[in-house]
Amino acid sequence: MYPAPISEYFAPSTLEECLDLLDQYGNQAKILAGGQSLIPLLKLRMADAPIIIDINRVIELQEFGEKFLESGNRVLRIGALTRHKTLASHPLVLSKYPIISDAAKYIGDVQIRNRGTIGGSLVHADPAADLPVPILVLDSTLRLVSKDGERTFSADEFFLGLMMTVIEPNEILAHIDIPSPQPGTGAAYYKYSAVFGDFAIISIGARITLQDGICQSSRIYLGGVNPRPQRAVETEEFLNGKTITSEILQKATDVMVEEVIVESDMRASDTFRKVLLKQYGFDVLSKAVQRAKEEQI
Amino acid sequence: MHPLQDVQKPGVEGTKTIQVRVNGQIYKREVPIRMLLVDFLREELGLTGTHVGCSVEGRCGACTIVLNGNNVKSCLLLAVQADGADILTVEGLGEPDNLHPIQEGFWEKHGLQCGYCTPGMMMSVYNLLKVNPHPSVAEIREALVGNICRCTGYEHIIEAVQYAADRIAAMPKEERDKLFSY
Amino acid sequence: MKISGTYEIPTNSTTVFQLLTNPDVLERTVPGLKSLHLIEDNIYDADLEMGLPTVKGRYKGTVKLVDAVIGEHFRLIMEGQGPLGFVQADVLIKLEQISENQTKVDCEGEATIGGVVAGIGQRMISGVASFLMGQFFKAIRKEASKAENVGN
C-alpha cells in the first residue's frame, strides 16, 4: 500500500518559509509533521497530497517551556512539533501537568511517541485520540498562523467535530498555550482501550480546583464516546461549590454517565461505554482531587 | 460508467536527491518523493533485514529502525524525510562474528522463531536499553508494545532483553557507550 | 448501518419538497456533490466526493427519487462506486409541516459502505454520515430562507 505520486516536497526550516509555501499551495498541499496518521492515509489513498510540506525542520514550531505572556500570565507553551515522547516524560510535564503525560504516555507505542507530534494529533482531531481531551480540560489556547496573520482559539472552539477543526488550508498550528493553574488545582486523565496503547474506547479527563475542600471550578471532557470530545457540563455544575467527598465524586460520576451521549461501534456498545465511564469516572475524579491537594495538574 | 475525470489523472511523480548515513556508510540517491523509507532501505540499498508486516499503519513494527537516535517505523516515513539523517538498521547492529549483546540475548534465550519481527524488535530493545539499562519486566513489555511477535509469546524475548541488559551492565563504560552510538 | 435524523426547515412543506427534489438545489447543497445530471425520470447520474475535509473518497453513481408524494414524503436511493469502494443509501424522507413556515424533516434509512473505508473506518462512519446530513440540511435551511425571502 503506497502513496499516490507526490510531485513536490518542501522542507522549510523557518516559519516564514513555511507560511509562504502554504499561501502558495494551500489546498493542494498537506503538512507532514509526525506522519503517523498522514502516511497511512496516503497509503490508503484516502488523502491526496500532490505537494508535501514537511515541517519537521521548522524551529519556531519546536518551542517548549514556561513563558510569560504580555498579559503577564504564565503559560506552558507547547510548540506544535513537540513529540509525544516529550509530553510523556518531560520533568516539567511530570511535575506540574501530569494530566498531559497521563495521556501522552499511552499513545500508541514508543515508536509512535518518538515521531508523533501534538500539532499533528490535534489537527487530525481523531475522536478517540488521547491529546485533545487534556488540551480541552486545561482550557488551552491554540495559535494558528498564516501569511494573513494569526488567529487564536480556545481548544473548545478549535475542535469542530469528527476530524475537523477551524484550521484553514493556508494556516498552520504554531503552538498551544496552557494557562498556569490556579492554586489548588489538580487534573487527571484515563483511557480504556481494547489493547495496550490502542485508541480510546472511552477516555476521561478532569480538572478540579479546590479551596478548603470545596470545588471552586471543574472541567470534564470525555473522549472516544462520539465524534468530538464531549464536555460534561452538568457534571461540572454538580461539582462546583460542593465539598468534595468520595460520595460526591461517586454521584458526580453518575451525573456524568447520565448526561453523556455515547455512540456504539465495533469496539464497544454505547451501553458498555457507559459501564466503563461509571467504573473509571470515579477514579479519574478522585485522582484529580488528590492532585489538587498536591497542586499538580 | 462515466470516467472519473480529473482525480484519476496520474499525478506527476516528483523526485529528490537525498543523502543518508546508514550503519555508518553514506549513500546518495535520487528517489521518488513518495517512496517509503522502508522501501528505500530494502530496495535501493538492499538492506532487506528491515521487514514489512502491516503495510498500512505501522502497527506491527517489523520495519522499526533507529533514526537520529530514536526507534521509529520506517514504513511511516518518506525516504526524502531521511535526508541528512543517521540511521541504524539491523545490519549495523553487530557482525556475524561479533554480535551485539542484544543479538546474543535473542540467540541464547531463543527470542525468535520465524525471525520476521526480530530485526524491528531488536531496534526497539536497542532504544530501551540505551535509556534504561535495567528495565523491569513490565518496562520491557511496555517498551515492546510497538512490535508484534506472532511466534514466541514474548516470554523468551523478555528473557533475551534481560540477558542483554546483564551482559551490557557487566561491560566497562566505554564499551557500553560504543554499543549505543546511534 | 442505520441512518436517521430530524431537521427543521424554515418554510412550508411544499417548498421543502421542491428544494429537496430539485437537482439544481441538490448540486449546491449536497456536500461534495460535483455534478448531477438527469438520465431518466427521477434518476440522476452523480459524481460525489464524500468524506471529511481531510479524508475523502470519490464515488460515481446514481441518485433515484421514488415514491414521491409532493409535500409529504419521498425515498432517496443512492448508489456510488469508486476506487475506495462503494456507498449505498436508501432513505425515506418524511415531511411534516409544523407551522406556516416551519417543516419537520424526518430521515430514516439504511446505508452501506463497502471497501477500504468500511474496513478501516468503522468507528468513524456513522460520525461522517451524521456530519454530512447535518451539512446538507444546514445548506437546505439557507436555501429555504432564500426562498422565503424571495417569496416575501
Added chain:
Amino acid sequence: MTTVSETKWVGRAIRRREDPRLLAGKGKYIGDITLPGTTYVHLVRSTHAHARIRNIDTTKAENYPGVVAVVTGEEVAAAMKPMLVPSIIPRLGGELQIPTVYPLAIDKVLWVGDPIVAIIAENKYIAEDAAQLVEIEYEPLPVLEDPEEALKSDSPKIHEDWKSNVLWHGELGDGDVEKAFREADYILSERFYGHRTGCAPLETRGAVASYDDFTGLTLYINSQRPHILRMALSQILNIPHDKVRVIAPKDVGGAFGTKAPIYREDLLICYLAMKLKRPVKWIENRMESLMTIGQERDQIHYLELAVRKDGKILGLRDRIIADVGDGRTGVYLGFVMPWLGAAYLTNAFDIPNVHIDLSCVVTNKPCLSPSRAFGEFPARFAMDYALHLVARELNLDPRDVFEKNIIKKFPYVTATGITHDSGDYVGAFKTLLEALDYDRVKQEQKEARKNGRLIGVGFAMGAEMSGIGSQVFVAMENQPGYGSATVKIDTHGMVQVLEGDSPQGQGHETTIAQAVADELGVNIDDIYISYGDTFATPFASGTLGNRGASYTVSAAVLACRKLKTKIQKIAAYLLGIESDSEEFIFANREVIWKKDNSKRVSLDDIADVAIMAPTKLPPGMEAGLEATAYFEANIASMLSIGVHGAVVEVNPKTGDYKILRYVVVDDCGVPINPMLVRGQVHGGVVMGIGNTRYEKYIYDEAGQPLCTTLMEYHMPSAADVPDIEVIEYNVPTPYTPLGTKGKGEGVPGPVPATLASAITDAIDRPGFKLLNLPLTPESIWRALNEDK
C-alpha cells in the same frame, strides 16, 4: 574412551543454528527475492460481498505509464483447468459439493476481497496507481453472512449450481448414543459459538514466478508444502511435472497453517509469468491478507452430554454448523478443519458413545484456511468448558469430573476413530493441579471474595495431533502422511540432510541436526539441512500438523540408520574385522568397534573411500553414502497432551479480567530441544489468548469485513499478555525411533475453555455461563447482566 552419552545432542537446549543469519538481518524471505526484470502484481478485489459483475473497464489502467498488462478472469481461466483437481480434493465420505474455482472472479464475486483484476507493472507503486483506475460495475446480490440462515431451504444459493449451501455434510461417531442418553442422570445441552479468528502470521503470503520455454516454471513461494503445490500446479496448468519447480525460501515469516493451502493467487502468479515471460512478484499486503486468509474457528456447536451423577460422561451428541466461507480454497475447501475439529471433539476424554452431525455451510465470507489448533479451537472450547458446566450443575469439583473422564489406557481409539498412541494424561493433569496449587487457590479464592475480589481457577486439556499417518492423511487430504528425509555424507565427511518439508520458524535446522548428530556421532556443526526446493528434496506433505518431530525427524533418523549399516560394513572391511553390522559405535566422527576401541575409522576416511575411492570398498558394494527413508509410524496417529490452567481475577463491574497465572503442563514424548518446545508452547498460548480475547474478524450485515488492518484486528503485544509457565511431563512414544512427538500446533486449543472456566469460577454464580467467544470484557459483562 568415548561414550555415546558424551555426544548426545537430543534433549539439549542448544541455541538455534538458523539464528545468526536471522539476527544479522540476513534471512532470505520471499519479499527479499527479486529476479532481474521483475514485474509487480497488484490485485483489484471485490468491494461487494455478493454481486454480479456487470462490467469491467480496464482501459485507463492499461494506458497508465509503466503498466505491463491488465488481466481479468476469463483469460486466466481459459489457460488452465478448474483449480480443484481430484488429487487435492479430500475424501472424507459424507456429502460433498465442490465449487468450480479459477484464480480470478468471472461474472460473480462471493466475498469482499474476491480477486477480480490483476495489474502487472514495472514497479509496485505503479501497479497500485493503475488499480485505482479500474472501473467495475456490480449488481449486488443478497448477502448471506449467517450460516444458520444459509442452511434454510429458501436461502439464495451462493454457488448457483448446488442443491443447497451445504459444502459438506456428514456424521461421525460410534456406540449406542440413545442408550447413553436414556441412562443419564443429567443431560447438559448448550449452544456454544466460536467466532471467526485465526493465526495471521507476521509475514503475509508472497510469490515470485518466472518462466521460460526450456526450464519451465519456477515458483518461489512461502508455502508450507511446496511438493503438494508443485503437483497441483503441474496438473492445473497442464505443464509436465519436470517443468514445474517450486521453491520455498530458506526463511518464512511464520505460517501456522495459513500457508498450507493452494490459493488462487498461486495459480495466478504462475499464469502471469507464463504469459509475460518475465518474472512476476506478488507480495500480499496486510489489508488483503486480513480479508483473505487465516480465518478459521467459525462454528456453532449444539452440544449435549449424557452424564451420570458422579460426573462420568456416558455419551455425547453434537450438531455442528460451521461457517466455511466461500469454500473455494484448494485442498481444504474450508471443511477439513471443522471435520478435524469434530473428529477430535472428545479430546482427551473417554466417551464411548458419540454422535456428531456436521454441516459445513458456505457464506459470503472468505474460505476458512487452516490456523494453528487446526479445527480444534472451538471444539476444545465447547467440550472442556462443557465439562466445567457439568461439574457446576452436579455440584462436583471439576477436577474430579476431568479425572473421571480422562483417557487412561493406551492406545485408545475414540468413537470418532482417532487413535491416541500413548502418554499419561492423568499424570499430566495432576501435575498441572499441583503446579497451580489448586487447593490453596480455592482457599485463597474464598479469602479474596471476603475482600470483594473475584479470583477463579480454570483448566482444560488439549490432546493435539502430532502428525497424522497415511492411514488418516490419505483420506483427509488425498496425500501421504509419511515423513521423508535423505541423509548424505559428502566428500568432506559433512552430513547433508534433505527434507521434503518446509519449515517457517520451527527450527528444523537445529532439531533435525540434533537427532542426526546423535545417530552418526558427529558434531552438530558437521550437519547442514536443505529444504524448500522441490527439485532437490524428497517428496513430503509439508510442514504442518506437528509433523516435524514425529515424522520428519524420524525419517532422518531412519535414513541415518540405513546409512549406518553400510558405513559399518565399510568400516569392518577397512579394519579387516569379521563383524556383524551392529557392532560399531558412532562417536566423535569416528566409527568404533565395540569389542576393541582401538579399532576405529574416521567418517572422513569412510566418505573418502565410498565417494572418492570406490576401489577400496568391499567387493561388490555400491559407491556413495546416502540414504532416503520414508517414516510411517506403526499406528494411525499420534497425539500429545498439553494441560492448561489459569488463575484469573475478574472485575464484576466491567467484566474485565486479568490473568494472574497461566500454566501449561506439556508432553512431547521426548523433547529434542526443550528450549524450542517451551518457545512453541509460549507462542501457542499467547496466540490462543489473542484469539480468545482480542482478535475477531468482524463482518457487518452487508458482509463487509471491518477488521482489515492491525488497528482493528488486535493481535496482542507484549504488554497485553501474562507470563506463561511451562512444565514438562514427557512420556516417550513407542511409535517413533527416538520417542519424539511434534508439539506446538495445537497449543492455542485449550486456551478459551481454560479462561472461560476460570472466569466462571471467579464469578461463581448459578446460571452464569460464557457460551460465546470471544471472551471480551463486554461479553462477560453482558453474560453477568443477562442472567440477573
